[in-house]
Amino acid sequence: MASVTATAFIVHEKGGPFTETAVRLSQLRDDEVLVDLRATSICHTDLAVQHGKIPMQFPVVLGHEGAGVVREVGTAVSSYKPGDHVVLSYASCAQCRACLAKKPYQCETATLQQFGGKRLDGSSAITHVQDENGSWVPTDAFSTCFFGQSSFCNPAIVREVSCVKVPETLPLEVICTLGCGFQTGAGAVFNVVRPAERNIQHVAIFGVGAVGCAAVMAASHLRNTTGSQYHIIAIDINDERLAIAKELGATFTINSRSNNLLHELKAITSNGVDAAIDCTGVSEVVADMFSILSVGGVAVQVGGPPPGTKFALDVFDLLIKCQSYVGCHQGNSYSKEFIPQMAKLYSEGTFPIEKLQKQYPVRDIGRACAEMASGKVIKPVLLW
Ligand SMILES: [Zn+2]
Ligand SMILES: [Zn+2]
Structure with missing residues (x-):
């Protein structure tokens, strides 16, 4: 050229x-x-x-x-x-x-x-x-x-x-977002948590910006279509975002700035959350995520802190509770298949x-x- x-x-x-x-x-x-x-x-x-x-x-x-x-x-x-x-x-x-x-x-x-x-x-x-x-x-x-x-x-x-x-009938100015943020959040649920394959009662999503809201939509969709019965808990410091998360299918919302987060989570779950997705990349939030994770629970790291960030984990606790901590990059998605799948769900009004x-x-x-x-x-x- x-x-x-x-x-x-x-x-x-x-x-x-x-x-x-x-x-x-x-x-x-x-x-x-x-x-x-x-x-x-x-x-x-x-x-x-x-x-x-x-x-x-x-x-x-x-x-x-x-x-x-x-x-x-x-x-x-x-x-x-x-x-x-x-x-x-x-x-x-x-x-x-x-x-x-x-x-x-x-x-x-x-x-x-x-x-x-x-x-x-x-x-x-x-x-x-x-x-x-x-x-x-x-x-x-x-x-x-x-x-x-x-x-x-x-x-x-x-x-x-x-x-x-992608199909020519879909608006590019909407589905452009599928390329990174949306696939990251939705993929964490579809590809890593895979709720239908676990005995899950509570999924907690820490941070409901674009990535967290995508996770809420995905968790809500899979709950509606797989017959799984679980609650979705959205956590953020912004009430407007929490209102959107509720609209998208969150069962509970918690503003962690104006409430005692762990106290609220214990009241809702009693046994802790079975799956937790951190979309914030903030070390203190990751610590909270682990302190409320159930026995056998899975914690998914989606939000990225600056490279080099270290986080202290009680390894014995992880072992004895059979918990998993999974790194998740781009929602662990094979984009060439996952993005058309999400675009279809968008066109059907699900996302x-x-x-x-x-x-x-x-x-x-x-x-x-x-x-x-x-x-x-x-x-x-x-x-x-
Ligand atoms: Zn991105
Ligand atoms: Zn390669």
Whole structure:
């Protein structure tokens, strides 16, 4: 392809704003797809990198919940063609043992694929930026290829592994959110807790932002369809979010700022919670999660603290109570199958994702991030 010009929203330094800039894209690699984005929703991981909580080299082009229409495909791409509608998800190598076993969430190069800032061959999907004088400046130091997509840039060069084909009848500006946050929360329930396979009476979800609300929707759906009888307990410090969680199927809600959380949980469960999902990544919350976990219970770690965070666990207690502590990345989801499954549930009205969303013109990316960070909006969606 001839050199393509694109519009990117670039963060130049730790904590810096998103700056709209004209950029030039590289040639498409054999295993890449050029996507005209319709929408990109914002995930907390974008903000975590912007503010230096997850290390990446600046300047950086973030964005990892994109959705759009395929414009062009690389020579080795056979599963997609121009005109296809795609939701963009996380990247993987497609070659390691985990990837070959349809477990790309365990890919050996997972961290590098999402946060490495370059293609694996060291090159960049964005080659030049236009400076204030209109000159094109090379971007050797830039981090791009974020989650195989950097979808705060339109059009975006996307790894084929990150693309998931979706029906053209579904609104891309809603289902873009399936790419990371939603699949993470729903996958924790579908793929890890698997309530129908356990004798569960209480599922507790700590933190009901976008990921936690997805977990509530999934737990509610499986309760309604598998005949399992369990209560869903939503915990947060924001009453508005708790009200939404209740609307989505939570049986009990607890504001842990204005109540004694453990006291409330003991009153509800008596034996503790059988499955707990932490969507906060806050060490104190993880400690609370363990102190209320039942004998034989499973605790799922979904929320990500800054890399290097340590947490003290009573190992003897874990052993004697036969408890499990499971790390869960991207909902342990095989996106190419799981995202279409969730998109179908959305189209049937089971997953009302739009209730979590607020749309913004892409140029309002700064306001969108601020409103998410303050808790005013659960899931901002940028429209291109
Ligand atoms: Zn792999
Ligand atoms: Zn994310």
